[in-house]
Amino acid sequence: MKKIIIALTTSAAMLGFATAASAQDKTKICFIYVGSKTDGGWTQAHDIGRQALQAEFGDKIETPFLESVPEGPDAERAIERMARSGCALVFTTSFGFMDATIKVAAKFPDVKFEHATGFKTAPNVATYNSRFYEGRYIQGIIAAKMSQKGLAGYIASFPIPEVVMGINSFVHGAQSVNPDFKVKVIWANTWFDPGKEADAAKALIDQGVDILTQHTDTTAPMQVAAERGIKAFGQASDMIKAGPETQLTAIVDTWGAYYIKRTKAVLDGTWKSEQVWDGLKDGILTMAPYTNMPDDVKKLAEETEAKIRSGELHPFTGPIKKQDGSDWLADGAVSDDGTLLGMNFYIAGVDDQLPK
Amino acid sequence: MGMIEAILLTVITAATPLVLASIGELVTERTGVLNLGVEGMMVMGAAIAFAVTQMTGSPYIGILAGIAGGALFSLLFGFLTLTLVANQVATGLALTILGLGISGQIGEPYVGMSGTKLQPIVIPLLSDIPFLGPLLFKQDIIFYVSIALVLGVNWFLFKSRAGLKIRAIGDNHGSAHALGIHVIRTRYLAVMFGGACAGLAGAQLSLVYTPQWVENMSAGRGWIALALVVFASWRPWRLLAGGYLFGAVSISQLHAQAAGIHIPSQFLSALPYIATVVVLILISHNRRMTQINTPACLGKPFVPDR
Structure with a gap:
C-alpha cells in the first residue's frame, strides 16, 4: 500500500513539475486545458497547436500546460499558478475560463493572457476564436x-x-x-x-x-x-x-498558426490586446x-x-x-x-x- | 425493422450497463457497505477491457480482463474501508476520482482507435420468433449475462443460505458477528462482486455500446446505477425494471426530439434522479417499508471486538 501511495505521489509530483523546470533564457508560453490532451477532439486540437508552436521556436521557448482543469474556482488557481511561475503568455482554452482569466490578469499586469472563444478583454487579455x-x-x-x-x-x-x-x-x-x-x-x-x-x-x-x-x-x-x-x-x-x-x-481546428503568430508578437514586444475571430483564410x-x-x-x-x-x-x-x-x-x-x-x-x- | 423494434434495441444497449453496475452495487449494499466508487470501477473496466481487446484481438479476453480489473480495483476500497475502517463515503468518492485518472493513463495509447465490436450470439430457433426473437435472442453475451445475474442474485439473496447471511450482515452486523458469520470476509467478497459487475458494465461500454476508448466515457452512468439501487429499494426485480425504465426514458427523449415533439430535454435528462428522489420519499414515508427493504447497517463501519 505504501508503495502504491509513494508511486502515486511521485507520479503526481512528476506531472506537476516535469514541465515546470525552468530555464532562465527561455520564454514560457503556457496553456490551460479543460480536458485531457488526448480527448480526440477539442483539447487535443489545442495541444497539437501547442506542439506546432514548440516545433516552430524550438529551444527559444518552453510550453508547459495543465490539463483537465475544471471550469470554476479551480481554474483561477491553475491560471494563477501558471502566471506566478513566470509565463510570458498564457492561453486559457475554454469558454468557461473567461472570468477566471480576467481576474488573474488583473493581478499580473506584466503577463499576457489569451482566452479562447470568450468575449471579455483587458489591456493584457486578448480573445481568439475560430469561424467554425x-x-x-x-x-x-x-x-x-x-x-x-x-x-x-x-x-x-x-x-x-x-x-x-x-x-x-x-x-x-x-x-x-x-x-x-x-x-x-x-x-x-x-x-x-x-x-x-x-x-x-x-x-x-x-x-x-x-x-x-x-x-x-x-x-x-x-x-x-x-x-x-x-x-x-x-x-x-x-x-x-x-x-x-x-x-x-x-x-x-488548427490553432498552431495562431499560437505561432501571437508568440512571435510577444517575443518582438508587439503584442496587443485584440479580439481575434479568424476563419478559413487565416488557417485557424x-x-x-x-x-x-x-x-x-x-x-x-x-x-x-x-x-x-x-x-x-x-x-x-x-x-x-x-x-x-x-x-x-x-x-x-x-x-x-x-x-x-x-x-x-x-x-x-x-x-x-x-x-x- | 420497425421503428418500435429499433427503439427497443437501443434501449437494451443503454440499459444493460446500468443493470449490470447496479446489480453488483445492490449485493454490496445488501451487506451494509456503501461503495460510491461505481463510476470509477466502471471506467476502469472500460479502459482495461478495451486495452486488452486491442492487445489480444479477442473481446472475450477483454471482457474477462475488465471484470478482473473492476474487482481488483474494488479491493482497494475494501482494504481501506473494511480493514482500515476508513469512511465509506469519502473512500468511494476518492475511488471514483482515482479510477477516472488511472483509466485515462491506461487508455492513453488507445485514444482514437476504432475498437472491435463484440458480435451478437444468435440463439437458434428462439431468434426466429417474430419481434421478440431479434430483440432478446440476437444479443451479445454481456446482455445475456446481465439478465442471468439479475435472476441469479434474486435467487441467491432470497432463496439461499448464503444470501440469508448476507442480508443478516447488512441488517445487523453485530448480531451476525455474534452468530459466527464472517462479517468482514463476506463484505470483502460482496465488494469484489460489485467491482466485477461494474467492470463488466464498463466492458459493455467500450466493446458494445460505443466500441472505442475515450477518457471519462462512463459519463455519469455509475451515478445513475447508484440511484437505481435506491430506486429499486434493494430488490433485483425492481432494479431490472428500473434499469430499463431509465434506459427507455433517455432513448425516447432523443426520439421525441428527432420527431419534433418538444419536451424540455434538460428535464428528461434529470428524470432518473427525480424518480429516485420520489421513490426515496415514498419508501421513507412508510416506516415499516423502509425497515423491510433498507439494509439497516448501510454505510456503518464494523470493528469486531476481540
Whole structure:
C-alpha cells in the first residue's frame, strides 16, 4: 500500500513539475486545458497547436500546460499558478475560463493572457476564436448534394450562440442547393458522452436521416454512421479513422498558426490586446480532405471553400429571414460579428424549436 | 425493422450497463457497505477491457480482463474501508476520482482507435420468433449475462443460505458477528462482486455500446446505477425494471426530439434522479417499508471486538 501511495505521489509530483523546470533564457508560453490532451477532439486540437508552436521556436521557448482543469474556482488557481511561475503568455482554452482569466490578469499586469472563444478583454487579455460556421456552411452544401432524402440529422450540445450559429449556417448552406432540405436536431445536453451521442445518432438514423453531423466531441456518432452505412461529418479533429468510408469531411481546428503568430508578437514586444475571430483564410480552421463523395460534389465544396477564403462569399449573406418570419438580413447584406456571437434565434427553414 | 423494434434495441444497449453496475452495487449494499466508487470501477473496466481487446484481438479476453480489473480495483476500497475502517463515503468518492485518472493513463495509447465490436450470439430457433426473437435472442453475451445475474442474485439473496447471511450482515452486523458469520470476509467478497459487475458494465461500454476508448466515457452512468439501487429499494426485480425504465426514458427523449415533439430535454435528462428522489420519499414515508427493504447497517463501519 505504501508503495502504491509513494508511486502515486511521485507520479503526481512528476506531472506537476516535469514541465515546470525552468530555464532562465527561455520564454514560457503556457496553456490551460479543460480536458485531457488526448480527448480526440477539442483539447487535443489545442495541444497539437501547442506542439506546432514548440516545433516552430524550438529551444527559444518552453510550453508547459495543465490539463483537465475544471471550469470554476479551480481554474483561477491553475491560471494563477501558471502566471506566478513566470509565463510570458498564457492561453486559457475554454469558454468557461473567461472570468477566471480576467481576474488573474488583473493581478499580473506584466503577463499576457489569451482566452479562447470568450468575449471579455483587458489591456493584457486578448480573445481568439475560430469561424467554425464557415466550415458548417460547406458541410451543408455537401449534405444537400449527398442526401437522397433531403434530410440530415444534427447532434447539438447546448443551445449557446456558437452551436445555434452552426445549425443556421449548415441549414442555410444546404438550402442554397436544395430549398426543401430539412434538418432534424437533437439536443444532447452534453459536449461529451459517447453513449448518449451514439444513442442520438441511432435515433436520428432510425427516423430516416441519411446524413449525420455533430457538434459534440466524440467519434461515437461517426462510428454509428459507419455501422449503419450512411455518411457523416467529423468535428474538431479529423475523424476519418472512425469512419474511413463514412466521413465526408470534418471541421478541423488548427490553432498552431495562431499560437505561432501571437508568440512571435510577444517575443518582438508587439503584442496587443485584440479580439481575434479568424476563419478559413487565416488557417485557424481547415477542412479535412473531401472524401467519399463524387467528383462534382467535391468540386463544388472546394469552390465554396475558395470563395469563403477569398472573402467573396460570407455564409450569412441576405436575404435571410428569422424563423418567426421577421426580416433579418436584406438582399446582399452580410451579418455583423456581434449578431453572430450572440445568436439566439433560428433562421427560416430550420425545422426545430430552439430550447429556451 | 420497425421503428418500435429499433427503439427497443437501443434501449437494451443503454440499459444493460446500468443493470449490470447496479446489480453488483445492490449485493454490496445488501451487506451494509456503501461503495460510491461505481463510476470509477466502471471506467476502469472500460479502459482495461478495451486495452486488452486491442492487445489480444479477442473481446472475450477483454471482457474477462475488465471484470478482473473492476474487482481488483474494488479491493482497494475494501482494504481501506473494511480493514482500515476508513469512511465509506469519502473512500468511494476518492475511488471514483482515482479510477477516472488511472483509466485515462491506461487508455492513453488507445485514444482514437476504432475498437472491435463484440458480435451478437444468435440463439437458434428462439431468434426466429417474430419481434421478440431479434430483440432478446440476437444479443451479445454481456446482455445475456446481465439478465442471468439479475435472476441469479434474486435467487441467491432470497432463496439461499448464503444470501440469508448476507442480508443478516447488512441488517445487523453485530448480531451476525455474534452468530459466527464472517462479517468482514463476506463484505470483502460482496465488494469484489460489485467491482466485477461494474467492470463488466464498463466492458459493455467500450466493446458494445460505443466500441472505442475515450477518457471519462462512463459519463455519469455509475451515478445513475447508484440511484437505481435506491430506486429499486434493494430488490433485483425492481432494479431490472428500473434499469430499463431509465434506459427507455433517455432513448425516447432523443426520439421525441428527432420527431419534433418538444419536451424540455434538460428535464428528461434529470428524470432518473427525480424518480429516485420520489421513490426515496415514498419508501421513507412508510416506516415499516423502509425497515423491510433498507439494509439497516448501510454505510456503518464494523470493528469486531476481540
